[in-house]
Amino acid sequence: MVVFAGQGDARRSMELLWGPRVVAPRTGPGPKPGLSVEAIVAAAIDIADADGMASLSMRSVGERLGRTAMALYTYVPGKTELVDLMYDRTLGELPSSFSPSDGWRSAALSLADALWDLHLRHPWLLQVSPARPVLGPGEFHVQETLLSVLASTGLPLSRVRWVVSALFNVVRGSVQAAAESRQAARETGLSEEDWWYARSALLRELVPDLTARFPTVARLGSSVEASPSDEPYLEREARLSFEAGLELLLDGVEAAIVKASGPR
């Protein structure tokens, strides 16, 4: 299920997101803090990377740090805020140097590539809904990078905004397919090919009139099966879909540039 974000105390959340990463040692009474927000977030990210978002619980994070679940509540208001922090810190990992010196198109391509890699390294990112903005430094960083690269097209910023959002969606959608292909293979133990084979046999048995009911899909399916490969199929497919969708989108951008500068 998609994890929601950002409905707790706004000020507290924002302070956690933007506050200094290393807190100055407290000068008051009481025992020294044994943990820190950053340590908690890092542990949570480790867990999510290794075992997926389903394994992320306050208990599991606490255990990894040698504490109980409740110990975390001293540092973090709740799980949603923790997820926000994980999301934002991870987005902050995106490299920022995409010089448009070689033209906006190649910069956009390598930026999209970096985004793809980022999501594949942290597949749980895809289970955090991007719709409600977190408004943290990482998110701003990504937006700034995307916007500034696409702004070098010369298009008005208000249109660049749409381009950015479409590009982001295309990347997210296709990398999601790739990530879940991997995850599924690992979790079910079934290789993807075996899974697919079993399913299509079942389909043929239970729905004999499949090709008649969905002719175009069937046509596509047969053309696909004719060209097998050693690579995991769905993952390669996702990568191709990513590249093709991106090209399509950038062609659209190019057309928009021509249209905007053409009738001068």
Added chain:
Amino acid sequence: MVVFAGQGDARRSMELLWGPRVVAPRTGPGPKPGLSVEAIVAAAIDIADADGMASLSMRSVGERLGRTAMALYTYVPGKTELVDLMYDRTLGELPSSFSPSDGWRSAALSLADALWDLHLRHPWLLQVSPARPVLGPGEFHVQETLLSVLASTGLPLSRVRWVVSALFNVVRGSVQAAAESRQAARETGLSEEDWWYARSALLRELVPDLTARFPTVARLGSSVEASPSDEPYLEREARLSFEAGLELLLDGVEAAIVKASGPR
């Protein structure tokens, strides 16, 4: 959180997806079934539509039907399979008549529109991950509709596949923003404008050097604030992003058509 799907008994799941909607009355001993798979799925969809995926539990579905949670397990193997059924049945609602008689572009536009509407009527669809295919009739129906409309461009089917996936991703991404804007306003009670106002005030306070650190984002933000409207902002924004992204994509498709048929 994203709901996963399809890891139970494959045969049972497929039979539920493709089997007849009205089961023939059983002939044999035992009490008469008081429920049916379809009734359960319909109740679950009602709950998800009204109160969101978070309120969907086996208990809540059972209660709505006047039964306990466990009663459902006679009809449905588990919650994941129920979600699969909900997903697939809902996708089946997509209208299918998009005649490309007025040209592929207008057909694609109205198809995308119908997809948008469908997702806005059933926002929980966006919380079901589309990566792992359910392989039910509804999903096939959507794929068939998308493919056949885009196939009328004349592009080779293998490329149409990419177009379909990119289009689907753009729709999903933008409608997700719109849906969660509504949902957030309803759940938090805070109007979106108020929410945004509070957040941006906080941002200015906690991050005084925001415009220096993220100049492009800041430039966009100021240009946006200059043109307010009575409509909910994020939702309108999402709709505009949808339309613009779609146009961009279709421009890309047009360019591909020209390129393919040009050098003849």
Added chain:
DNA sequence: GTACATTACTTTAGGGTGTAAGGAGTCGGC
């Protein structure tokens, strides 16, 4: 008409989850 197999449904129970509440324990400042 009665025994039996079969099915629908409930109850109980076990192992998860997030987190509210209150009770230790620990340290600095007076």
Added chain:
DNA sequence: GCCGACTCCTTACACCCTAAAGTAATGTAC
């Protein structure tokens, strides 16, 4: 030396999904 502040833990509750076992209802076969 003690107080107050603070961190951390234990306990507890309210949910969640679902396995297992028990109960009631139904139809068939004798």
